[in-house]
Amino acid sequence: xxxxxxxxSQKTGESNTGLILERLKxxxxxxxEIKIFNCGLKQLSNETLNEIISDDxxxxxxxxxxxxxxxNTLKLLIEFENILKIQRKENLIMYTVVNNGFFEGKQxxxxxxxxxxxxxxxxxxxxxxxxQGAGEMISRTKHLPxxxxxxxxxxxxxxxxxxxxxxxxxxxxxxxxxxxxxFLWRFMAVRNWNSLAKSNGLTKKDIxxxx
Numbered sequence: 001x002x003x004x005x006x007x008x009s010q011k012t013g014e015s016n017t018g019l020i021l022e023r024l025k026x027x028x029x030x031x032x033e034i035k036i037f038n039c040g041l042k043q044l045s046n047e048t049l050n051e052i053i054s055d056d057x058x059x060x061x062x063x064x065x066x067x068x069x070x071x072n073t074l075k076l077l078i079e080f081e082n083i084l085k086i087q088r089k090e091n092l093i094m095y096t097v098v099n100n101g102f103f104e105g106k107q108x109x110x111x112x113x114x115x116x117x118x119x120x121x122x123x124x125x126x127x128x129x130x131x132q133g134a135g136e137m138i139s140r141t142k143h144l145p146x147x148x149x150x151x152x153x154x155x156x157x158x159x160x161x162x163x164x165x166x167x168x169x170x171x172x173x174x175x176x177x178x179x180x181x182x183f184l185w186r187f188m189a190v191r192n193w194n195s196l197a198k199s200n201g202l203t204k205k206d207i208x209x210x211x
Contacts, residue, residue, distance in 0.1 A: 001032045002055035003165065008062025008073035010040050016099055016138040021061050023155070024097070027162035039076045046083075053083055057093055057127075057165050060115070063135060064100035067110050077118055084122045093168055094119060095127035095161060099135030103182050105175035107133065112173055127164065128171040130157045134178045134185055150178040 005025060009017035021036065028034060037044060037052065044052075052058060062073045069077070096115050098108040108131030119126035132138075132154055141150050149155065157174045164171040178185070197207050 001057065001166075001168075003028065003032055003034050003057045003059065004052045004055045005034065005036045005059045006052070006061065006076070007036065007038045007040070008060060008070060008076070009038075010070060010072055012040060014139065015063070016135045017061050017063055019138050019142060020097055020099060020132070020154075020158075021059075024059065024061075024158045024161060027159050029162075029166060039072055041072065043072070043075065043079075049079055049083055053080065053087075053089055053092065056091075056168060057095070058124075059095045059097065059129075059161075059165070061097040061099075064098055064102075064108055064111055067107065069111055069114055081118070081122050084124070088123055090123075091125065091168075092123075093125040093127045093170070095165065095171070096129035097132070097161070098129070099132040099138065101134070101136050103133050103177060103185050105131040105133035105177055107131075108175065109173075126170060128173045130154070130161060131173060131175040133176060134180070137178060137180070137185070150180045151176075152179055153177075 005021050007015070007018055007021050009015040011017075025034060025036070035055075037048065060073070062070055065071075094115070096112065098111050100107050112129070112131060116126045118124075132151075138151060153176045157176060160171060160174070194204055194207070197203070
């Protein structure tokens with residue numbers, strides 16, 4: 001089986017999307033041919049796009065941007081669609097993992113609707129996937145021991161995703177929140193935003209201004 005894992009993050013260094021991708025890769029049977037692609041700021045070549053389309057499984061992983069898909073990932077989907085209009089591929093399935101900065105994973109539902117509609121338009125099988133909330137915490141908690149992992153539900157969902165990939169079978173979209181009190185997440189988020197604003201020469205008053 002040939003599997004393409006696509007990192008849709010625009011970050012060139014370490015990203016939460018990349019960390020999720022690596023976790024998923026660890027659950028997939030290593031006897032399969034697994035390829036990793038990054039569709040960040042540099043677009044993939046036509047040769048690479050055709051190579052991905054020829055695989056059995058695509059897993060698209062990206063961060064949520066304004067309740068939707070990042071522009072670079074959207075451009076990738078458009079390019080895939082243009083190829084699929086010419087050479088329709090039977091039994092190609094695409095799974096999706098979306099992480100967002102909100103607490104609730106359900107905030108990813110619009111992005112999943114877009115992916116589902118794209119699949120219907122192109123003839124690609126919608127494989128479902130995972131919508132993870134509080135994605136910004138993934139990199140900040142990656143060194144915690146397993147017994148204190150705030151994303152245990154994500155680990156279980158990634159294992160289910162890996163099993164679905166092996167069977168080439170769609171799974172239900174799972175919307176997840178971290179194993180962490182929401183009020184503490186909000187406190188930490190506000191403190192981080194204030195710190196980031198200060199480093200950019202802004203004050204708390206500037207943040208609260210309305211346009």
